[in-house]
Each structure stands twice: as structure tokens, then as C-alpha cells.
Amino acid sequence: MPAIDEQQQEDEEIMPAIDDEEEEIMPAIDEQQEEEEIMPAIDEQQVVNASLAELGRIDRKREKRKKEKMDLRKVIPYKIGDRVDLRDLLCNQNRDYLINNKGYKINVADLKDKAERVKDMKLEMLWRPKTVFMGKLLSKEVSVGFSEIVGKRIMVFCDSNFNQFYGKFKMKLLQRYMETKGTGDEFEVIHIGVRDGEDVPWLRPPTYFGPSSAVEALSRIFHYGYGILAFDCDGKVVRATSKPRFLTENFPFYAGSIEEEKLIERTSRLLAKGTLQRSRGGEYEADFVVGSSGIFTTIAKALEHKKDGHRKL
Numbered sequence: 636m637p638a639i640d641e642q643q644q645e646d647e648e649i650m651p652a653i654d655d656e657e658e659e660i661m662p663a664i665d666e667q668q669e670e671e672e673i674m675p676a677i678d679e680q681q682v683v684n685a686s687l688a689e690l691g692r693i694d695r696k697r698e699k700r701k702k703e704k705m706d707l708r709k710v711i712p713y714k715i716g717d718r719v720d721l722r723d724l725l726c727n728q729n730r731d732y733l734i735n736n737k738g739y740k741i742n743v744a745d746l747k748d749k750a751e752r753v754k755d756m757k758l759e760m761l762w763r764p765k766t767v768f769m770g771k772l773l774s775k776e777v778s779v780g781f782s783e784i785v786g787k788r789i790m791v792f793c794d795s796n797f798n799q800f801y802g803k804f805k806m807k808l809l810q811r812y813m814e815t816k817g818t819g820d821e822f823e824v825i826h827i828g829v830r831d832g833e834d835v836p837w838l839r840p841p842t843y844f845g846p847s848s849a850v851e852a853l854s855r856i857f858h859y860g861y862g863i864l865a866f867d868c869d870g871k872v873v874r875a876t877s878k879p880r881f882l883t884e885n886f887p888f889y890a891g892s893i894e895e896e897k898l899i900e901r902t903s904r905l906l907a908k909g910t911l912q913r914s915r916g917g918e919y920e921a922d923f924v925v926g927s928s929g930i931f932t933t934i935a936k937a938l939e940h941k942k943d944g945h946r947k948l
Contacts, residue, residue: 750894753856753875758789758866761849768825768838779838784823788868790887792837793853794828795861804879808887809835822888827853828861863887 766781792808795801808824813836815821824837827850840849854860862877865888873888876896 746897747894750875750892750897753864753893753897754872756852756856756864756872756875757870758785761791761852762840766841768840770838771834771836784838785870786868788822788888789866790822790824791849791853791864791866792824792826793850793857793861793863794826796828798861800878801861805835811886812836 762781764781768779768781768784770777770779790808792805794805812822812824826835826837826839853862853864856862856864856875857877860877863874863879864872865874867873867888872893874896875893878896879887880896
């Protein structure tokens with residue numbers, strides 16, 4: 636019996652120790668459960684914060700686009716379908732560059748700089764004072780010295796043998812030349828690129844041109860290598876273009892500013908981009924297209940028009 640009592644006593648001593656261990660373990664389990672309950676709450680809050688941030692970003696983007704569209708109306712006062720005055724469009728002070736129908740980028744600032752350089756041209760930069768031109772008077776060959784044409788209105792005409800437009804322009808120029816001959820509006824034409832056997836009553840420069848010749852100088856002025864360069868009586872350049880337009884008034888000397896003609900000669904059907912362009916990510920709200928007929932539309936509408944199988948602008 637005493638032995639049994641001793642065993643019971645040992646068991647009673649061990650049991651409290653076991654109970655103590657359980658009490659120590661249980662709080663740890665409770666703390667872990669609390670952490671597991673807290674973590675999902677933190678994750679949900681992060682999701683809410685991220686969603687609010689995204690909504691805020693979308694709202695700011697929407698407001699920015701709204702403001703840009705409002706600003707765009709100030710820069711581009713046209714609606715889809717409007718007929719546009721190309722000169723007004725191209726020479727807008729807010730225009731930074733253009734893309735012509737061949738895809739070439741044209742910086743407006745560069746064209747304006749080039750126009751300014753053209754304005755500084757003088758007839759003396761093309762031919763020396765001792766230059767003798769050949770011409771016709773009553774079907775006879777005559778020599779005309781450089782000094783004889785100084786003080787007159789001069790049209791330097793770089794002809795093109797492969798451009799059909801220049802054939803029409805030449806006929807119009809010849810008609811105007813004959814109409815004004817002997818009047819206060821008369822002018823002289825220095826014709827470069829005369830075809831063999833061609834009979835025109837204009838002056839021809841010497842056949843030999845050195846490395847600093849007029850042809851080389853004019854090729855730097857004319858983008859296509861041909862065109863007209865007009866000097867007024869005071870020697871000032873008043874026209875310089877490769878695509879002279881037929882105007883009933885003051886033809887062929889005056890047709891607006893040189894800058895306007897420089898811009899227009901480089902574009903026919905064009906994509907014009909303003910300073911508010913938004914082409915990133917396929918967005919074209921501020922980019923627009925003007926067809927050869929002068930009809931205004933947006934790039935998005937033009938692409939939709941083409942996708943539907945309609946003819947191009």
C-alpha cells in the first residue's frame with residue numbers, strides 16, 4: 636500500500652507540470668490566431684487604398700484630357716467636315732511641325748529659317764556684274780549685260796523638263812510677260828533649263844557654270860531643284876517657290892509671304908500636328924488630317940474612314 640501511495644504522489648506531482656506547459660502553449664496559439672485575423676484586414680485596406688489611388692489617377696487623367704481638348708479648340712478652331720484655309724492652317728503660330736503625304740516630317744521653324752535666308756539673296760550672288768545673258772529680239776540673238784537688267788523686276792525661272800505643271804506655268808508666264816511688255820508692270824525672265832529648239836523671248840544665262848554657279852545656289856533654295864525666284868525693282872526677293880500658284884492678281888510676282896509659300900509647296904495632302912499632340916498609346920485627339928480638297932478631320936476618323944473601305948482623303 637505504501638508503494639501505491641508513492642506512485643500516486645509521483646503522478647500528482649507530474650500532472651501540474653503538464654498543465655503548466657499547456658497553459659504556456661495556449662497563449663502562443665491565441666496570439667497566432669490574432670495575427671491571422673489581423674493580416675486579412677491589412678490586405679483589404681491595401682486593396683482599398685490601391686483602388687482609390689487608381690481612381691484618383693483616372694480622374695486626373697480625365698481632367699487633363701478635358702483641359703487639353705478645351706485648349707485644343709483654341710489652337711485648332713475647326714470641326715470635322717469643315718473646309719480649311721491651308722495658308723491659315725500651315726502658318727498658325729502654334730504649329731510645330733507637319734508631315735506631308737509621303738510621310739516626311741517638316742519642321743515649320745526650319746522652313747521659316749530657310750525663308751529668312753532666301754530673303755537675303757541678291758541677284759549679284761547668282762551672277763557676276765560682268766555676266767552677259769543671251770536673248771532674242773525680233774527673232775534675232777542679242778546680248779544683254781548684267782548692268783542692263785539691274786533695277787528691273789526679274790524672274791529667275793528654273794525650268795523642269797519632266798514636270799507637266801511647269802509646261803502650263805510656262806505658258807501662263809509667257810502670256811503675262813507679253814501682256815506687260817512696254818508697260819509699268821513689265822519684267823525680265825532669266826530662263827534656266829531651256830529645251831533644245833525652244834523658242835521663248837527670255838534671257839538665258841551663260842552655258843558654263845562654275846562650282847559657285849547660280850544653278851548650285853538655286854538648288855539650295857529650291858527643294859525640288861526647280862522653281863521661281865522673283866526680285867522686285869529694289870532687288871528684294873518677293874517670291875521663292877518650287878510650286879508657283881496661278882493667281883489672277885499680281886501674277887507672277889506676289890502671292891502672299893515667302894513663309895506661306897514655303898510651307899504650302901512642301902505639303903499637299905498632309906498630317907498637321909500642333910503643340911498639343913497626344914499620339915502616345917494610340918491616342919490622336921490633337922492630331923488631324925487635311926485632305927487635298929481642304930476638308931478637315933481627325934486622324935482617328937480618317938483611320939476609321941479607311942478601315943470601312945472608303946476612299947482616302
